[in-house]
Amino acid sequence: MDGPATTDYRDGVKLRIRGDSLRLRLTRGEVQQLRTTGRVSASTQFGARTLEYVLCSADVDAAQARFEGDCIEVTLPRSLANTWADTEQVGIEAEQGVLRLLIEKDFQCLAPRAGEEDSDTFPHPDADSGASC
Numbered sequence: 777m778d779g780p781a782t783t784d785y786r787d788g789v790k791l792r793i794r795g796d797s798l799r800l801r802l803t804r805g806e807v808q809q810l811r812t813t814g815r816v817s818a819s820t821q822f823g824a825r826t827l828e829y830v831l832c833s834a835d836v837d838a839a840q841a842r843f844e845g846d847c848i849e850v851t852l853p854r855s856l857a858n859t860w861a862d863t864e865q866v867g868i869e870a871e872q873g874v875l876r877l878l879i880e881k882d883f884q885c886l887a888p889r890a891g892e893e894d895s896d897t898f899p900h901p902d903a904d905s906g907a908s909c
Contacts, residue, residue, distance in 0.1 A: 788806075788817075788818030788819075789801070789802055789806055789816060789817065789818040789829060789831065790802075790818075790882060791818070791820075791829045791848070796874045796875050796876060797875075797876040797878065798841060798848070798850070798875060798876070798877055798878070799877075799878040799879075799880065800829065800831055800850060800878070800879050800880070801880045801881070801882040802816065802831070802879070802880070802881060802882055803882050804881075807860075807861050807881060808861070810831060810832075810833060810857060810861060811857070811858060811861040811862070814832055814833045814834065814854070814857075815830065815831070815832045815833075816830070816831050817829065817830040817831070825846055826846060827846055827847075827848070828846060828847040828848070829847070829848045829849075829850075830847060830848070830849045830850070831849075831850050831851075831852070831879065832849065832850070832851045832852070833851070833852050833853070833854040833856075833857035833858070834851050834852075834853075834854060835853075835854055836851055836852075836853050836854075837853065838853065838870065839851065839852050839853065839856070839868065839870035839872070839877050839879075840872055841872055841875060841877055850877060850879070852868065852870075852879065856868060860879070866880060866881055867879060867880040867881070868880075
């Protein structure tokens, strides 16, 4: 799980775990960092322990996830990650056994929320429609 140093973003990669589904959402800067360095990560403090979550791109055949120690690591095929980063494609979906993986670009909220910082997020595609989060 060693790799290049990562830039600290105020909110960092967003992680959601729901049942057998793992979802990571990345800001514009994080998508660019993944494209440039092949790695982006964030962490959450639990008292004396820290949970780290990492998204990497590498020369692998399929998306894969592993949970080892205090780290969740998701690895995407480099070509798939680069295509996603370089296009308007919103997300990447994959399955690993029963585990569903979803990697998405993080969009701006349509309605401001207290405590949310979304200056580095992608413009929301419904921003002009009058819809709200």
